[in-house]
Amino acid sequence: MVELDVVRLENPDGRYQVVVGQGNFTVFACDDIFRLLLTTVPGIKCAVGMNEADSRLTRVTGNDETLRDLAGRNASMIGAGHVFVIMIDGAFPINVLGALKAHPAVVSLYLATANPVEVITAKTELGCAVLGVVDGASAIRIESDAERDERRKLCEALGYRLE
Template identity: 50%
Template sequence: EASGPALVRYSGTDQKLIDLAVGNAEEIRAGHVFIIFLDGTFPINVLNRIKQVPEVCSIYCATANAVQVVIAETEKGRGILGVVDGISPQGVETETDIAERKSFLRKIGYKL
């Protein structure tokens, strides 16, 4: 929360995931940010629902990868500029890689 008492607000159904989200929000220390941790599903399965929330302006990432958050700090506070997600490409996918990727996406319910 970036106004009023400027508190980290939270809700959830799994204490471990709540603790992860709160801990990350405390570390980022930027207003108007929300963090969602999921277990047992892939981010792509909920991404469109989150995009439909009127208060959501931007989504920086939806990933199972470890990320780094790029933050700017001014006299007014802190804000997220972006997110570094995953590693740099190691090459170009082969036909086998393409088939495996499409199979995986179908398996998790993402049509391709």
């Protein structure tokens, strides 16, 4: 028997950036991923919540109480072993994704966004798994030339040059 569920992550008003991934060696990875974030973006506010399969605990660390609470609650609601949720304030995921992908305990990343997020899970007798994620609303049309120009201006305003 498999029970499918949809878990809507908490992120009040889309205020924070969210990264969801899966890793290994939770007793080490939770704190080490947190240290990685701190050294990748000086001054970042962040927290990591990570589910440990053996002890069936959600381990949490971070430098901001609100982010710690959100990371822990979101990881716990997902429930799947070795899944982690990172909550970020003061940086964008693009600033940390390369470092996260290179971390030896990170197996995969599911998403990085500030959009509303739903995590699709499957529960069996053994436990829970993440099947996939829904990141924001579905696209309904192709951007216009004016919208493309506006997008490029925003990227440049944020410090990302396209040329």
